[in-house]
Amino acid sequence: MSPSFPRPFAYEGARLLCSGSSLEALAAEHGTPLYVYSADAIRERAGMLQAGLADVPHTICYAVKANSALAIVQMLGEMGCGFDIVSGGELERVRRACPEALGRVVFSGVGKQVWELDAALEAGILLFNVEGEGELELLSSRAVALGKTARMALRVNPDVFAETHPYISTGLSDHKFGIAIAKAREVYRRAMTLPGLDPAGVSVHIGSQIRSTEPFATSVERVGQLVAELRADGMDIRYVDAGGGLGVEYGQVPWDPAASVQAYATAVTGAARGLGAHLLLEPGRFFVAQAGALLTRVLYVKQNGAKTFVITDAGMNDLIRPSLYQAHHEIWPVVRSGRSEQTVDIVGPVCESGDFFARDRAIERVGPGDLVAILDAGAYGMSLSSHYNTRVRPAEVMVDGDKARVIRRRETFEDLFAPEVV
Ligand SMILES: *Cc1c(COP(=O)(O)O)cnc(C)c1O
Numbered sequence: 001m002s003p004s005f006p007r008p009f010a011y012e013g014a015r016l017l018c019s020g021s022s023l024e025a026l027a028a029e030h031g032t033p034l035y036v037y038s039a040d041a042i043r044e045r046a047g048m049l050q051a052g053l054a055d056v057p058h059t060i061c062y063a064v065k066a067n068s069a070l071a072i073v074q075m076l077g078e079m080g081c082g083f084d085i086v087s088g089g090e091l092e093r094v095r096r097a098c099p100e101a102l103g104r105v106v107f108s109g110v111g112k113q114v115w116e117l118d119a120a121l122e123a124g125i126l127l128f129n130v131e132g133e134g135e136l137e138l139l140s141s142r143a144v145a146l147g148k149t150a151r152m153a154l155r156v157n158p159d160v161f162a163e164t165h166p167y168i169s170t171g172l173s174d175h176k177f178g179i180a181i182a183k184a185r186e187v188y189r190r191a192m193t194l195p196g197l198d199p200a201g202v203s204v205h206i207g208s209q210i211r212s213t214e215p216f217a218t219s220v221e222r223v224g225q226l227v228a229e230l231r232a233d234g235m236d237i238r239y240v241d242a243g244g245g246l247g248v249e250y251g252q253v254p255w256d257p258a259a260s261v262q263a264y265a266t267a268v269t270g271a272a273r274g275l276g277a278h279l280l281l282e283p284g285r286f287f288v289a290q291a292g293a294l295l296t297r298v299l300y301v302k303q304n305g306a307k308t309f310v311i312t313d314a315g316m317n318d319l320i321r322p323s324l325y326q327a328h329h330e331i332w333p334v335v336r337s338g339r340s341e342q343t344v345d346i347v348g349p350v351c352e353s354g355d356f357f358a359r360d361r362a363i364e365r366v367g368p369g370d371l372v373a374i375l376d377a378g379a380y381g382m383s384l385s386s387h388y389n390t391r392v393r394p395a396e397v398m399v400d401g402d403k404a405r406v407i408r409r410r411e412t413f414e415d416l417f418a419p420e421v422v
Contacts, residue, residue, distance in 0.1 A: 006249075006257045007290045008038035008399075009375060014336040016373055021399045023295055023334045027371050030395050031410060032297045033314035035382050037067075039075060039400035041291035042378075046079050048258050049283060052265030056272060058279040059126070061106050063244045064090040066284025066379040067292070071398055071407035073097035076287070082126060084108055084244065084282035088116035091123060106241060106280060108155065108205065110176055114142060121148045127239060127280070128152040129203040131178055136191055143196030153201035153241055154188060156181045156226065158219040162207040162245065177205070181222055188230050199235045201280070202226055205243025208285060213267040216242065220271035227275050240275060242268045244282035248289045250328050250376050257286070285379040292378020294319050294394070295334065298370045299349070308344045310366060315348025316355040317388040319374060319381045323354040331357060333364050334371035341365065346372070350389050382408075392416055 008019045016023050019038040026036055049060055061082040064073060068090060073083065074097040082104025083094050094101055105125040107116075110132065117139055120128065130136050130152050143150040157178035179187055184202075191199045204219045220242050227237050246264050249255035272279045296314035303309075321327035331346055341362045348355040357374055366372060385393050392411035397404050 006255060007375060008041040009293055009332070009373060011336065014338075016332060016334045016336075018293065018399045020402065021404050023293075023373060024371060026397055026399075026404055027295050027297070027334070030397055030406065032295050032371070033312075033318050033394040034295045035292055035377065035394055035396040036295060036373075036404075037069075037072070037288070037292040037378055037396065037398050037407075039291075039398050042072065042075065042287055043079065045257065045261075045287045045291070046076060046081060048261045049265070049281070049286070050079075052261045053269060053279065053281070056269045056279050058281065059104055061104065061126075061241075061280055061282050062287060063282045063284030064093060065383055067288040067381070068093055068383050069396060069407055070097040072288065077101040082106065082280075084284075088113070088119050091116070091119055091125075095123065106203075106282065108203070108282070112138075114138065117142045118146060121146050121150060124148075126151065127201055127203075127241065129155045129241065130191075131155045133179075133187060133190070136187065136194065136197070140191075140194035140196045149196055149198050151198045151200040151239075152191065153199070153203040153239060154179050154184050154191070155203045155205065156184045156223065158204050158206065158222040160206050160215045160219045160222070162210045162215040178203075181226060184226055185229050185233070188235060189233060192233070192235060199230070199237070201237060201239030201241055201277075202230070203241035203243065203280075205241075205282060206245055208245050209247040210245045211247040211249075213263045216245070216264060217267035217271055219243075220268050224271055224275055227277065238278055239280055240272050240277040241280035241282065242272065244284050244286075246283055246286040248286060248376065250289075250330070252330065257290075261286075287379075289376050289379035292376075292381060294374040294377040294381060296372060296374065298366050298368055298372065300368055301344075301366070308342060310344045310346045310372075312346060312348055312357070312372065314357075314374070314394070315350035315389070315391065316352065317350055317386045317391050318348075318394055319357070319377055320384050320386075321377075321380055322357050323352070324384075329357060329377060330375040331361065331363060332373050332375060333366060334373055337364060337370075339365040350391075387416060390416065 077098030155178040395410035
């Protein structure tokens with residue numbers, strides 16, 4: 001295994017490449033901060049999961065919120081993927097990038113509004129993942145009003161503990177998501193009596209960045225028991241949606257994603273196979289996290305007290321994961337200089353002490369003008385970006401084969417100020 005495995009970012013001599021393309025050249029052409037993604041890396045991950053599920057009827061519904069770029073939605077749609085959406089805006093992304101995939105959309109989220117339900121009913125999506133009784137009533141009335149039948153599942157809360165960051169753990173009974181599994185049978189019975197609803201599935205999603213397969217297996221087993229009960233109650237349950245959450249290795253530890261997918265597929269299919277149901281999965285991070293990096297240029301290096309700060313032109317508005325989740329990202333020089341290592345804080349220009357990418361990190365000594373790559377930034381990077389400090393969002397480039405193309409241009413002040421009125 002090469003030191004960068006399983007990332008598409010690797011050194012050739014002193015220079016860091018993305019699937020063979022020079023990051024130095026991309027930064028020179030498109031400026032920084034710049035998101036760079038490898039199309040091959042995304043396709044490879046999607047292919048791994050498709051292969052792992054080959055012997056069970058399934059649809060992979062990529063979680064659009066992980067990275068919502070139209071180009072990525074289109075690419076995965078063309079591979080046969082469906083989509084997990086959490087808003088009317090994400091539905092619109094699927095419509096624009098890959099309208100033929102609208103029938104493979106599942107709609108999750110605790111706060112769906114009337115216009116969003118209506119748009120999804122009109123689009124004829126595959127499944128509504130209903131997260132509460134109020135939503136159930138509303139979905140029924142909107143389906144009746146539009147003369148549609150809504151295929152739906154309840155998102156049940158299996159009360160499984162998945163060891164991850166508290167902000168991204170969702171499967172415990174005291175989280176805002178879903179309906180307690182113990183109460184689900186009763187709510188499904190209510191769904192059966194409401195017009196315009198077709199209770200067709202059961203859904204779970206226990207959290208994100210989950211590295212062990214046990215919680216997945218346990219939650220699908222619990223779903224299996226519920227499916228049996230619902231069928232006994234006369235419901236035609238055809239879908240089991242096992243959610244997303246498969247994690248990646250953000251550190252330096254060698255890690256084989258293919259083995260990880262295999263273990264995950266075994267865990268979810270093992271429990272689902274006996275049910276004779278169509279399996280739905282909602283991976284986000286696993287497909288895109290390691291396919292992307294954020295390139296940034298060092299502006300200044302300064303000493304305050306005992307600390308050395310490397311100040312970059314990217315900030316927390318471009319990539320918030322370190323600030324929000326204390327997430328670790330590897331940060332590598334784009335051109336290795338062979339200088340000695342120095343322990344530094346790598347920080348952005350935003351006026352917040354929480355604006356950092358790494359603290360007390362030993363990296364090869366860098367100076368003003370040098371480029372560094374913040375790795376594994378393909379998921380929950382650009383999609384969580386903001387204009388905070390009135391900063392335009394970075395451009396995004398997709399490396400595909402020996403070509404690199406801009407999939408989102410850098411924003412301009414015109415883009416930024418267009419909605420405002422004085
Ligand atoms: C965020 C989310 C996902 C994707 O999670 P990953 O950890 O990126 O795989 C899937 N399903 C639902 C309902 C989500 O909210």
